[in-house]
Amino acid sequence: MKGLILKDFINLKKNLKIFGVLTLLYGFMSYTSGDASFFSTIFTMLFAILTLSLYSYDEMAKWDGYAITMPISKENIVQGKYLMMILLTFIGAVFGFLFAALMYITAGMNSLLQSIESCGIGAAVVILFYSIALPFITKLGVEKARLIFFAVYMIPFAIIFLINKEIKAGKLVISDNFVELVNYLERYLGIIIPVVVLLALGISYTISLNIYRHKEF
Amino acid sequence: MSDIISLNDQYKMKSGRSDTSNEVRENVFTDCKDAIVIKNLRKSYKDFTLNNISFNVPRGTIMGFVGENGAGKTTTIKAILDLIRIDGGEISILGSNARMLSNEMKAQIGVVFDGSNLHDNMNSKNINYVMKNIYPNWEEQIFNRYIKKLQLPEKKIIKEYSRGMKMKLSIAIALSHHSKLLILDEATSGLDPMVREEILDIFLEFIQNEENTILLSSHIISDIEKIADYVTFIHQGNIIFSESKDDLIYRHGVLHCRREDVAVIDSNFIVGIRENSFGAEVLIRNKDDFKRRYHQFNVEKTSIEEIMLLVSRGKERF
Incomplete structure (x- = not known):
């Protein structure tokens, strides 16, 4: 497993320079706009994209078929990929928070608590996205799974857009009970989000592992 | 050809x-x-x-x-x-x-x-x-x-x-x-x-x-x-x-003969035949038995490549 993680980090090394440039660019933009949360969100997303790159590198090299012949189980390979996804998201969130903290100290932008919150929510969204996307990538490969990502991204937007339209047209009336429920849930977001994320991760990992066990290389 | x-x-x-x-x-x-x-x-x-x-x-x-x-x-x-x-x-x-x-x-x-x-x-x-x-x-x-x-x-x-x-x-x-x-x-x-x-x-x-x-x-x-x-x-x-590669090469042989000579040979010995305008090349199995039975033919050493070629093409044909 350690070897797999090392392999991934070595593969990401060539992205370092681009990341350096992007840090400076977004950092500057964030500083001039006076809002650190912009930078935090961007960074969580940027690191999230690296997970996709790792999958493409492995696919391009046809690595998995080779790795299975090594003293590594199929479970280890899937675990390695999920672990990298979580690690990269976590690093992204920490990076974003550190920047926000720096902005807070130097320029008094946003509160620290607010920054932790926005980084945490960003990470949760990324992990949720991958929980849905990774079984598809495991089954179809990054290239073919692209359409699925599009759907994963677009469906929530489309639903919200449609609901919004219906409400505006007066066809859909939101009952007070529903608003109350949302307000009630909002108070417990700190518990609900981690539970949902963990649950999604668990289900996603089980599905991916099952797909991987039956996959041909 | x-x-x-x-x-x-x-x-x-x-x-x-x-x-x-x-x-x-x-x-x-x-x-x-x-x-x-x-x-x-x-x-x-x-x-x-x-x-x-x-x-x-x-x-x-x-x-x-x-x-x-x-x-x-x-x-x-x-x-x-x-x-x-x-x-x-x-x-x-x-x-x-x-x-x-x-x-x-x-x-x-x-x-x-x-x-x-x-x-x-x-x-x-x-x-x-x-x-x-x-x-x-x-x-x-x-x-x-x-x-x-x-x-x-x-x-x-x-x-x-x-x-x-x-x-x-x-x-x-x-x-x-x-x-x-x-x-x-x-x-x-x-x-x-x-x-x-x-x-x-x-x-x-x-x-x-x-x-x-x-x-x-x-x-x-x-x-x-x-x-x-x-x-x-x-x-x-x-x-x-x-x-075993050596067994394969040892047991098989190639003989070069006229096309009409092929009819004389017991078909159990024949693995494959390549015919051309000069005559026929026949891949023989059980070379030693063959030599004992047919003194008139000169059986030459063969190679894995030749054995493979004649076996596979022969199989496709029939």
């Missing part, structure tokens, strides 16, 4: 024959432990089927696995390595079920595929670092020695490697963790003769240890002829023969 005819499409090389050399071979098989045993392996695709194939790779030998492109070599090797789901049959490696190999067992198998399967932006130093953390029995010194011996650059990334260099690197990896079994799929194909020679020498060096075994698939028969102890010939998803 040439026309190949087989008069006997039942080319029974594996079982049910009574010539003495075959009996000896059977004994050798049962006496020594096999590194790989494949029994009735079945795998169907839309346009291709591995048809209940069976063969053994005796421990301490080099098994050449030959057949034309698309004959089923890679599919068989993938099945051995548990990279595909099989429809039926059993495969064991070093005495264990190939589908349930422990990591300790897998660490003793070196695999080289056609192509490098390594990431483009890594160099040999990175590879050493990764493999050190994957193989519990990884030997950094041996790896570095191979890198030097095979003149592989330490800092160049794999993207800039030639095909030959990629294959050499894969072979260096396969040999740097005390492998007992090497499984190589087309490891010498597409390489220039110098590199091929170099790689074949490494295989011969590896096999000096009597515990070590190699399964080498190739469609370059001259390589197999050079180093293999046994030859397994696969054709259209069927194993045509799996035997």
